[in-house]
Amino acid sequence: MPTLPSLDLATGINNSPHVVILGAGASKASLPRGDLNGRVVPVMQQLASCLDLTARFKAAGFPDPSDFESVYDELISTGSDPTLVAEIETRVQSYFAAMELPPDATLYDRLLLSLRDSDLIATFNWDPFLAQAFIRNRDTRRLPRIAFLHGNVEIAVCLKDRRSGFRGQVCQKCTNPLQPTRLLYPVRKKDYKSDPFIANEWAALEWFLKRAYMLTIFGYGAPKTDAAAVDLLSGAWTGNPRFELGQVNIIDIRPKRQLEETWESFFCRDHYGIHRRLSHTWLHRHPRRSCEALAWATLQLAPWRNNPMPRYKSPRRLQQWIEPLLTEEQAGKFSGNPSPSL
Numbered sequence: 001m002p003t004l005p006s007l008d009l010a011t012g013i014n015n016s017p018h019v020v021i022l023g024a025g026a027s028k029a030s031l032p033r034g035d036l037n038g039r040v041v042p043v044m045q046q047l048a049s050c051l052d053l054t055a056r057f058k059a060a061g062f063p064d065p066s067d068f069e070s071v072y073d074e075l076i077s078t079g080s081d082p083t084l085v086a087e088i089e090t091r092v093q094s095y096f097a098a099m100e101l102p103p104d105a106t107l108y109d110r111l112l113l114s115l116r117d118s119d120l121i122a123t124f125n126w127d128p129f130l131a132q133a134f135i136r137n138r139d140t141r142r143l144p145r146i147a148f149l150h151g152n153v154e155i156a157v158c159l160k161d162r163r164s165g166f167r168g169q170v171c172q173k174c175t176n177p178l179q180p181t182r183l184l185y186p187v188r189k190k191d192y193k194s195d196p197f198i199a200n201e202w203a204a205l206e207w208f209l210k211r212a213y214m215l216t217i218f219g220y221g222a223p224k225t226d227a228a229a230v231d232l233l234s235g236a237w238t239g240n241p242r243f244e245l246g247q248v249n250i251i252d253i254r255p256k257r258q259l260e261e262t263w264e265s266f267f268c269r270d271h272y273g274i275h276r277r278l279s280h281t282w283l284h285r286h287p288r289r290s291c292e293a294l295a296w297a298t299l300q301l302a303p304w305r306n307n308p309m310p311r312y313k314s315p316r317r318l319q320q321w322i323e324p325l326l327t328e329e330q331a332g333k334f335s336g337n338p339s340p341s342l
């Protein structure tokens with residue numbers, strides 16, 4: 001029998017975190033009509049065209065410019081065209097840095113408000129949406145930790161003092177302006193260790209995965225250049241003593257069979273769900289209580305009633321809606337009661 005159920009029957013609280021991993025598909029689902037200014041949120045296959053690089057890639061001899069990963073990986077491994085590499089990196093930085101979250105609530109606002117400060121959202125995305133949504137919801141204080149696995153245009157660092165913050169801020173220690181984080185590009189031999197900021201983000205993800213009760217992977221395609229990273233994630237999750245009890249949720253629009261193949265090593269028996277959208281998952285049905293809801297249903301056979309977050313347009317109303325849940329968190333006792341609507 002597994003011995004670490006994590007569920008405290010007296011308080012109703014499950015002390016193990018929920019980890020959410022985001023890929024490009026999550027940004028796409030959040031902003032299907034583009035950012036505030038209609039700028040397309042690209043998945044990997046659209047990147048070359050969004051950056052206006054299709055003709056350059058063709059001229060450089062790449063027959064399939066939509067395969068950004070392979071193009072970039074080959075440019076780096078052969079060292080054949082450093083000018084083109086520099087051009088790509090400049091365009092990536094300026095394209096993503098110019099993106100802005102629209103004022104209406106997005107999936108990112110909902111995700112952040114649906115998790116507690118003991119949970120983690122880790123993203124592979126360069127775009128600024130998670131960070132910008134964090135900034136506009138941070139008055140609620142009990143937001144999850146966020147981690148940026150490939151660097152991010154909205155996050156800046158002082159490497160000397162090991163401080164990070166948002167673009168435009170100064171270092172709290174030396175008061176110099178924080179510097180942009182290095183973006184990690186799709187190459188087979190990725191170096192997650194040498195950049196102290198990125199190493200730190202990966203260490204945080206590993207720490208959380210070893211303790212998590214639930215893992216949700218949203219819109220992340222596990223591309224071949226990330227194979228080493230996916231192995232690392234799988235090792236941390238399957239080595240977790242709660243692996244036998246927990247649950248994995250995959251949110252992705254690709255065919256079910258393909259997804260089962262990709263994520264097989266993350267599944268324990270039938271403890272997984274494959275969904276086309278966030279609204280079908282534990283996280284949506286039980287915001288801020290997903291790990292409790294699962295544990296009460298499976299360990300205690302006493303399922304909690306669903307409590308889905310309403311589809312309010314204003315981030316402020318969503319923040320107000322979670323207030324009764326925050327009050328319970330402050331008191332350290334969870335009822336499992338649905339929240340009143342506003």
Ligand SMILES: [Zn+2]
Binds near residue numbers: 175
């Ligand atoms: Zn500093």
